[in-house]
Amino acid sequence: MIAQSRPFGQRYAFVVVAVIFLSLLIAAGLRSAPSVMMLPLEKDFGWRRDVVSLAAAIGIFLYGLTGPFAAALMERIGLRKTVIASLVVMSASTGLSLFMTQSWQLIATWGVFSGVGSGAVATVLGATIVNRWFKTNRGLVMGLMSASSATGLLVFLPFLAWLAQSGGWKPVALVIAIATAALVPLVWLLVPERPSTIGQVRFGAEPDDVPPTPPAAAGNFISHTLGTLREAARTRVFWYLFATFFICGFTTNGLVGTHLIAFCADMGINEIQAAGLLSMMGIFDLIGTTLSGWLTDRFDPRKLLGVYYAIRGLSLIYLPYSGFSATALIIFAIFYGLDWIATVPPTLRLSNEAFGDGKGPLVFGWIVAGHQVGAATAAFFGGAMREFQGSYELAFVIAGMTGIIAACLSLLINTNRPISQPEEQPA
Template identity: 80%
Template sequence: MIALSRSLGQRYALVVVAVIFFCLLIAAGLRSAPSVMMLPMESELGWGRGVVSFAAAVGIFLYGLAGPFAAALMERIGLRRTLLAALALMAASTGLSVMMTQPWQMVLTWGVFSGIGSGAVQTVLGATIVNRWFKTNRGLMMGLMSASSATGMLIFLPVLAALAQSGGWRPVAMAVAIACAALVPLVWLLVPERPKSIGQVRFGADPDDVPPVSPAAQGNFIAHTLGTLKRAAGTRTFWYLFATFFVCGFTTNGLVGTHLIAFCGDMGIPEVKAAGLLALMGVFDLIGTTLSGWLTDRFDPRKLLGIYYAVRGLSLIYLPFSGFSGVSLTIFAILYGLDWIATVPPTLRLSNEAFGDRSGPLVFGWIVAGHQVGAASAAFLGGLLREMQGDYQLAFMIAGMTGIIAACISLLIDTRRPAFEPEPQVI
């Protein structure tokens, strides 16, 4: 690691980004796996979609709730230790799930344990890496890492869908477990704690650069995490960002990520073909989110969010009336895919502007928790409405309207005045 860092200099930050990109990619694959396991479980185990939706909702909820605590824990005991423990928990929980025979066991493995583990391997991890390793190009790097979730769909879903179609849900669980376990040695060998651990400074920084130090590095990290939430919750900016990111989760991995394959199944489209649709979205989101990071470094992030949420809302309203032809689904995949996670870079920039480089990533962790609360709500509501009404039309219409509302809220965000009192510089 040290020898490689000497030859690359500040560019070693790109090696770290590459490893974290793969970690985020695998975590995205884990969280999307229940969508391809739903129909095989319904067939083999007799579990209704409500059961699988509930387990997925628990996992998504804990995935978000664990985020801010994981961000603080990374400062308190170290990023490497936190990340390695999370990957091990993800591998163990999904691997053990192949033996489950009762619904509560799925809630425990795919809900509780995998939710907590993957909660440390999500957007807040990307935000921590960006703030810790980069002085410049933050929007672009955050866009690239956010796009890893799309790439996770691109790589995993067609493969997992093929495994589910040929061998049932158990090969899907094993594939995810093996992928999580394979990342442990990669993180151990290539990801140092911070730039100074290998004698480097942040990318784009001067040799005498002193990065900000989070207060969570000392004292009780739980008390600091909750205290930061209390301070942030006293600002209007936090609630605007929380509300828009709630809608972001509601309209992406909560509804579309969990139920689109089942929705396509209701319309006579096979699982592998439906997973290919999600993969196509992943291709365009990889483009759209990376471009969003570039745009975030140059334009007003509030206006970008307004455009992203409006396009997403209109796309979701369009889908139930599209006829599900090849052409209409391709149009949906392109429009929806381009801004699947494009909201992340501008939201992180607004969080850092409002709450500072030291507290911004932790506050962003709580904002991401709102994202996952929205996702959990949509995962559960989608399954509930499907069982009550026999179709997903109302669920997608509701999601589309929330996107329009979020577009309006985005334009109200004001970060010109500091949301927190200025923090003393730690030297």
């Protein structure tokens, strides 16, 4: 492609970051929407919470599973085309849900199609952008990109909760469909494939430091994606990162993101107030994840992960016994919010250290898939526990205990051994 001039020089990387940040934010808003739609859907159609939770779980699962395939597809057909196609699928699927009358249609639109669409506009996209456009400050930028999910909660949930409470679930679906469609022209106009496309180098690189543009991956991109997984799966570090990120998903958007509003409703707190609690978490996560990126550039990422998971586990164990007073919920929102997605920058750094800048984002995509498998498990688990026991208490305590386990696993990670020397998988 002929290089096209763009303003700002190396700083154009931040224009790309801004557009991708918005895309990640909208995808996060889409994935969090079922939490405010749960009660209106129950009211309009009589669908039980475990049915809505199943649709949310499928969406979260495919959101994660699509990531590594999307990373390989970006290498094959290009990043911009992949992101635009994903935004179109997201907009179409949520728009079609306006006409649903049966629960399988909820699963198809908000589960299958929106899950696949949003999966390409996810954490693995942020990792690809960071590796392509930045040589320095990667941890800080990845922290900002990861914080988009928190900003999605901050910007969308109170508004979506207000829409759901005043107009039902349909205005929520309509807003998400319009917002995703509006991003398509922005991505087409403002996101070049890589710095060399516009005659630039990565931010922080010297003018002559131009990495060679890799050729499009040969062969079937699905085979390439699965082959990379097989290679990574021979290392112990992959399984430790996969397991800790499984727990990360289980304890964040899977349980808290999907069920906190319903849990608060059980305790006599209305939807708008509960969404405000999630928004407060979003504010503190924006701070915490950005700070985590800064810390990741300077300190041992394994120790950071150990601290993050320990704080998260203790926060979740505390919540069911907090009394749900205003003060107790504020304390929970602050500590849990600071920790929500703070695990992403150190996990990406460990993935890059273990597998290199070339394979790192694709392997990280599989690690993120573990995150979403954990989230999907928790989304369904929380709804099933609520229907079975009539309470979310035990579900949150179990999630807190898994956080303590992840803290211990984080300290066992060792990225010094190259991928070419396979390690025995842990039992």
